[in-house]
Amino acid sequence: MRAEVRDVVAWLRLLVDPQDAAAVVRALARPPIELRQVELARVIQVARRRKLDLVLGLAAATESPQVPPEARERIQRFVELHRSAAAELNTLGPDVFVGRLIERLGVPGRRLLAPEDAAAQHASLQRLRALAADFVKRRPQSSIRELARHLATVVPQAQAEGRDPEPAGSRVAGQADESAAEVAASGIDVPAERDAAEALEMPVAPEDAASGELEATLHLLREEVLSSVARIGGRLGELRLDTDLDISHGVVRYLELLKLSALLQRPDGQSLAETLSDINARLLAATTPMQREILLTSPLDDMLLAVETDERARAQALARREEHSLGPFLPRRGIGLALSASDIHTYRSCPLRYKFARVLRIPTEQTVHQRFGIVVHQVLERFHSEGGETLAQMLDLLDAGWRRSGLGDGARELQLRGKASAALTRYHARLHDEDAEPVWFERQFDFRLGPHHLRGRVDRVDRLADGSSEQYELIDYKTSRPKTADQLADDVQLSLYALAAREAWDLESSRQAYYYVLDDLKVPVARSDRDAESVKDIVLEVGDGILAQEFEPTPSPAACSICDYRIVCPAAEG
DSSP states (O other), X not given: OOHHXXXXXXXXXXXXXXXXXXXXXXHHHSTTTOOOHHHHXXXXXXXXXXXXXXXXXXXXXHTOTTSOHHHHHHHHHHHHHHHHHHHTTTTSOHHHHHHHHHHHHTGGGTTTTOHHHHHHHHHHHXXXXXXXXXXXXXXXXXOHHHHHHHHHHHHHHHHHTTSOOOOSSSOOTTHHHHHHHHHHHTTOXXXXXHHHHHHTOOOOOTTOTTHHHHHHHHHHHHHHHHHHHHHHHHHTTSOOXXXXXXXXXXXXXHHHHHHHHHHHTOOTTOOHHHHHHHHHHXXXXXXXXXXXXHHHTOSHHHHHHTTSOOHHHHHHHHHHHHTTSSGGGSOEETTEEEEOHHHHHHHHHOHHHHIIIIISOOOOOOOHHHHHHHHHHHHHHHHHHTTOOSHHHHHHHHHHHHHHHTOOSSHHHHHHHHHHHHHHHHXXXXXXXXXXXXXXXXXXXXXXXXXXXXXXXXXXXXXXXXSSSOEEEEEEEXXXXXXXXXXXXXXXXXXXXXXXXXXXXXXXXXXXXXXXXGGTEEEEOOOOHHHHHHHHHHHHHHHXXXXXXXXXXXXXXXXXXXXXXXXGOGGGOO
């Protein structure tokens, strides 16, 4: 799915539901706002501290001294765009509103210098308009909220199937001709545009050992320059307060292109660091104060210095980059990190998802099934902590927990309620039939592993009646579908619990098992001393990756289908 379609869907989602934090984050990170990720982290941090949703939290963030002037201007741009779009939310027809939203976002003018891409972009947005029109035609009384929910379902489904979203029944007629007409009407001379692109190509010095990497960076930057110039050019005809800022960013992108050209042609034997210092002095002398500030805070120099093998130069580059990195937002504890079994699992399944959840801390709403699982866990915890004995006590706790959770009494909720009641009845019967003696419930652990602190809690610890030696079984409750012992062979959570029992509680001998409450099934998972040592390596490897801010996505159908951050994930674009 093309990025511009996801941008429109994100704006629709956040306009009808301000609690949709992932959609707000995408809208802030993408054009026409383009807030940097470090500023996103600050905004989310302010909103969470003040217990506000992100849309309301943006106003509070502009008052924070940690948010720089440029970021405040971009946040204000979002607020104004949101206000004007929200004012039309209940006054326009759903399909008309979608068209107005596309125009407000300025999507068609983002790439004036790339007509082929502009044509594909236009065709994609035309399909989105047609989807909206088709939905309204089939459901004339529908609201914008209903349309937003429809598009939020149809568009990701089309993406998962590897196709663009299309209206029901037929394709958009003549979309190729319309795209070509759009390019012709824009007044862009295609050959002239290509000549301009070729003029930006720079020669590469083959003698430079790092020339391949520098050349790759050059090509990437050239694309960024073209995109930036297109965006800025599309705005020069508008009456805006931030036009000077946009022009300054465009000038800096071009100066950085010149910088790369000079580096590629530097004399033999001259280091990157030495050349950069000389080039920067000349470039800074030719800039305005605003351009100088943008140039000085650019991460380009750090990227280039990383090419060289001089460790001292790398350390200096990393130190400069730290100011503009997500380092301050990592869950640090001392020189290491605070980690849980859930953190480790999340990072190993997808580092980018960990970044969204634990570094940027994008809020997410609990699903019905998540709230259901929490209620069941709380019932078991309170039953045992209060010294409960009878089944009636356990079911009374279920009644109280259900009311507190706000799960309600709809058809699906009543079905879940019935499952919980039946499962807890079986749990109570099993509890009194087993030989093991439960001794601890919700027992917490906290211990150091290398530079990191591991913390968490084990749902239940039983003392086993197993011969003369004292042994314990660590039990974790699950309300999900059961897995077999073979499927859990590579499970990290119970290995970490076994290590915690030894390091934090001095329990040298323990067994581990998952208890699937809804199915009344306990699945033992054998763990050896070698597994405990292996989990140490995993924890250290995960910790190193997080500290190095290695947050590349690792998409997979299983992980992506249940991810709360699909709308903001770049791996979902194609």
